[in-house]
Amino acid sequence: MVLECIVRDIVKFERDKLAKWYATQHLKTDPGVVSVHYLPKNAGEREIRFIEVNKLIADRFTEVLEPIDFGVDMGKQTEHRLLVLDVTPKQWVKIQNQELSIPNSWSLEQEQVFPPSRIRSVK
Numbered sequence: 001m002v003l004e005c006i007v008r009d010i011v012k013f014e015r016d017k018l019a020k021w022y023a024t025q026h027l028k029t030d031p032g033v034v035s036v037h038y039l040p041k042n043a044g045e046r047e048i049r050f051i052e053v054n055k056l057i058a059d060r061f062t063e064v065l066e067p068i069d070f071g072v073d074m075g076k077q078t079e080h081r082l083l084v085l086d087v088t089p090k091q092w093v094k095i096q097n098q099e100l101s102i103p104n105s106w107s108l109e110q111e112q113v114f115p116p117s118r119i120r121s122v123k
Helices: 002-010 015-029 089-097 116-120
Strands: 032-036 049-055 068-072 080-088 110-113
Touching: 015 032, 015 049, 015 080, 015 110, 049 089, 080 089
Parallel strands: 049 080
Antiparallel strands: 032 049, 032 110, 068 080
């Protein structure tokens, strides 16, 4: 029990810092990503939620939007989930106007936006 507590303290999960790092990587490597919207409200203890606006994917207005779950470091002390919901610019407008639903328990409250201009211009 004591060892478990020590290990838990050593492997601290810093969600906001990790989210910024993931957003930076996605914006650097995917030319279609227009912006990354980090949604920390209601996220699980070791979970990062993104809506990525991507101009290179097809619009899907008839399907329920579902995020991709990238389980990271599964089975290790650094285990966490990165959930990414890819949407088009048109879908993003519909989400903002509450005409298109995002997954249950996701919220745009406390949203943090990582636009590519802030990330890609850094050398």
